[in-house]
Amino acid sequence: MMTKDFSKYTVGVIVGRFQLHELHEAHVDLIETVVSRHNKVILFLGVSPLLGTTNNPLDFTSRKMMIQEKYPEIVILALPDRRSDEAWSKNLDARVKEVFPLGKVLLYGGRDSFIPHYKGSFDTTELEQTIYISGTEIRKQISEEIKASPLWRAGAIHQAYNRYPISYQTVDIVAMTSDSSRLLLAKKPNEDLYRFIGGFVDPTDPSLEAAARREFAEETGGSTEIGGLQYVGSFRIDDWRYASERDKIMTAFFVATYSFGHLSPSDDISELRWFDYDTFATKEFINTQIVEEHRPLANALITKFSK
Numbered sequence: 001m002m003t004k005d006f007s008k009y010t011v012g013v014i015v016g017r018f019q020l021h022e023l024h025e026a027h028v029d030l031i032e033t034v035v036s037r038h039n040k041v042i043l044f045l046g047v048s049p050l051l052g053t054t055n056n057p058l059d060f061t062s063r064k065m066m067i068q069e070k071y072p073e074i075v076i077l078a079l080p081d082r083r084s085d086e087a088w089s090k091n092l093d094a095r096v097k098e099v100f101p102l103g104k105v106l107l108y109g110g111r112d113s114f115i116p117h118y119k120g121s122f123d124t125t126e127l128e129q130t131i132y133i134s135g136t137e138i139r140k141q142i143s144e145e146i147k148a149s150p151l152w153r154a155g156a157i158h159q160a161y162n163r164y165p166i167s168y169q170t171v172d173i174v175a176m177t178s179d180s181s182r183l184l185l186a187k188k189p190n191e192d193l194y195r196f197i198g199g200f201v202d203p204t205d206p207s208l209e210a211a212a213r214r215e216f217a218e219e220t221g222g223s224t225e226i227g228g229l230q231y232v233g234s235f236r237i238d239d240w241r242y243a244s245e246r247d248k249i250m251t252a253f254f255v256a257t258y259s260f261g262h263l264s265p266s267d268d269i270s271e272l273r274w275f276d277y278d279t280f281a282t283k284e285f286i287n288t289q290i291v292e293e294h295r296p297l298a299n300a301l302i303t304k305f306s307k
Contacts, residue, residue: 004125010103012038013096013122015079015114017046018063019056019135021142023070026110026133031071033127034108040100043067044079044092052163054139059162075099089120096122165246170237171212172198172251172297175226175258176277180305183280184258185290186219187271193291194273196298198251208252216256219269224261229254233300237293253297255304281305 012034018027034041045063048056060078067076077095082088096105105122109115115124146152174196175184185194197219198212205211209229216226237249265272279285286298 009106085117093120169201170251172196221264225259226256228257
């Protein structure tokens with residue numbers, strides 16, 4: 001393998017994410033290697049369009065400050081993620097030329113770096129790593145710690161505010177007998193009124209319909225099944241837990257036919273009960289027997305059946 005003549009490159013470029021609370025040994029080794037070879041160095045920090053995720057918990061500014069504290073002479077810029085490797089590479093090349101329009105450029109990467117995805121015009125080199133540290137594992141360890149520190153608490157508050165508001169997706173299901181004469185309602189512990197069966201969509205659910213079937217089975221004993229799933233509509237749920245929060249709940253409401261299985265309250269359900277549809281479909285029942293946040297769903301169901 002031919003050794004590169006690093007002296008002919010006037011600009012060294014590092015591309016990485018550095019998504020940790022402090023620089024570890026492998027970071028330092030990479031940066032100091034590049035700094036020792038080139039008088040002009042640019043460090044690009046990858047920036048995700050998502051905020052506050054487990055893979056990208058830190059924003060650009062906090063990472064820039066962390067690196068500049070130790071390496072104030074390095075130019076540090078943000079490099080936003082792009083949909084395609086081609087668009088990302090074109091943007092990287094343009095940003096390099098904005099800072100250093102003259103000179104020969106060498107891009108540096110480590111193991112599992114950006115290099116296989118780079119489609120630009122500059123030369124690249126992969127540094128041989130002697131230190132192997134998992135950023136993912138470090139972030140996981142940090143997530144399990146609680147520090148008795150004002151700075152730790154301030155960081156938690158900063159993170160909570162510097163993210164997009166979330167609309168949590170849930171599903172709610174009303175199971176009916178095959179002749180639509182009765183429907184199944186549930187009660188939660190410490191609640192006096194009935195509600196529809198449902199819960200949060202799991203990221204592994206392939207669809208809202210699959211989530212509805214899963215939630216129904218989980219909350220009714222684990223062996224029950226429903227069929228003929230029909231979408232009634234979507235509704236914002238005014239859950240009391242989120243009343244003063246920016247985050248809210250959005251549910252997809254389904255009606256289905258109860259197929260088979262032994263009904264038994266499980267998960268966070270304390271009671272399951274069949275009601276005659278004619279009893280349910282009255283203003284008095286809905287306003288006195290259904291939890292407030294599910295009354296719009298109940299009215300939508302009645303409207304659907306009246307048509």
